[in-house]
Amino acid sequence: MSTLNAGAEQIPDAPAPVVAPADEADVAAAAPAPPAVTPPAKLPWGERPRSIRKGRDGATSKSLKAAGLSAARSEDDGQERAPKGRTSRTTFLRTEKTTVVPPEPAPADGASASSAEPTVHFLYNVGSQAAEADAAYANLTISKPKLAENDYHTLAELAVQSADGRQIVEVGWNVDRLVNGDDDPHLFVYHWIDRKTSCYNTCGFVQYSKTIKPGDTLVQDTQKRFGIQFFNGAWWVAYDTEWVGYFPGELWGGTFTRSGLVQVFGEVAASTEKPCTEMGNGKKADDTKAAKVGSVAYLNGPTVDMHVRSTSDLYPVSKLSTRTFRYGGPGAC
Numbered sequence: 001m002s003t004l005n006a007g008a009e010q011i012p013d014a015p016a017p018v019v020a021p022a023d024e025a026d027v028a029a030a031a032p033a034p035p036a037v038t039p040p041a042k043l044p045w046g047e048r049p050r051s052i053r054k055g056r057d058g059a060t061s062k063s064l065k066a067a068g069l070s071a072a073r074s075e076d077d078g079q080e081r082a083p084k085g086r087t088s089r090t091t092f093l094r095t096e097k098t099t100v101v102p103p104e105p106a107p108a109d110g111a112s113a114s115s116a117e118p119t120v121h122f123l124y125n126v127g128s129q130a131a132e133a134d135a136a137y138a139n140l141t142i143s144k145p146k147l148a149e150n151d152y153h154t155l156a157e158l159a160v161q162s163a164d165g166r167q168i169v170e171v172g173w174n175v176d177r178l179v180n181g182d183d184d185p186h187l188f189v190y191h192w193i194d195r196k197t198s199c200y201n202t203c204g205f206v207q208y209s210k211t212i213k214p215g216d217t218l219v220q221d222t223q224k225r226f227g228i229q230f231f232n233g234a235w236w237v238a239y240d241t242e243w244v245g246y247f248p249g250e251l252w253g254g255t256f257t258r259s260g261l262v263q264v265f266g267e268v269a270a271s272t273e274k275p276c277t278e279m280g281n282g283k284k285a286d287d288t289k290a291a292k293v294g295s296v297a298y299l300n301g302p303t304v305d306m307h308v309r310s311t312s313d314l315y316p317v318s319k320l321s322t323r324t325f326r327y328g329g330p331g332a333c
């Protein structure tokens with residue numbers, strides 16, 4: 001079993017947290033239905049779960065950082081169906097047609113928006129390894145990269161996949177106005193069955209935590225742990241100090257129970273081949289302050305040795321070790 005040797009960054013001398021009031025009636029009303037299964041006693045990185053440090057509903061990622069908190073309930077649920085990229089060991093989804101358009105499309109030369117289905121272009125920085133394991137986890141830099149007004153999203157994620165890349169469970173953070181309604185980073189989950197798309201955050205997902213759920217706003221300019229583990233017939237998703245919830249194994253007919261491929265990557269979904277949207281935190285990978293995927297590790301799996309690549313010269317990548325790499329950049333502008 002690999003171990004995590006670099007903890008998430010901490011914010012020193014943070015002011016006292018502004019936490020949501022503990023109204024028992026509200027908590028009871030908001031509590032999810034009892035789950036059909038229970039999670040492991042410990043998170044993938046070996047710690048016992050504890051409640052995240054939560055901000056008031058509607059808090060921004062910047063205010064969460066100032067208060068030393070981890071997440072807050074979003075006031076805008078946005079929409080669940082929006083473009084989502086996919087990579088495998090040797091291929092990746094380059095483009096797709098979509099029926100949705102960015103909230104603020106910017107037609108060139110003042111022309112009116114076309115009624116034809118627009119094309120989404122996907123660009124990636126990827127660390128991958130063929131790895132049979134019960135779980136995978138990593139530290140991800142959470143940032144607030146600039147999303148161009150006519151682009152779809154910018155994100156970072158951990159993906160546990162079957163060996164052929166057809167069955168996938170994902171967790172990460174995204175800046176996506178279609179899904180979240182604002183420009184802050186938000187927690188997201190996603191899954192694929194036989195390489196067929198689903199939707200963000202709700203399709204097939206069973207909520208477990210009473211304090212953190214997919215779609216919540218996350219703290220910016222820090223690192224947090226994200227994990228995925230198969231246990232008790234389900235793929236469990238972890239963020240920071242909690243189990244968030246799970247995708248039941250029945251979604252895949254009980255056939256997808258271990259990883260065959262693990263990937264960690266940044267992704268931009270854009271309306272052009274040369275987008276102005278930032279990936280990571282907007283700094284190029286040769287900058288020591290660039291966004292980082294850190295300390296990738298597995299449970300009951302092989303020694304970590306990630307293969308790192310970029311699918312575009314707009315977003316370089318820099319491998320620092322077998323488990324860590326810097327990635328991202330400002331895009332074409």
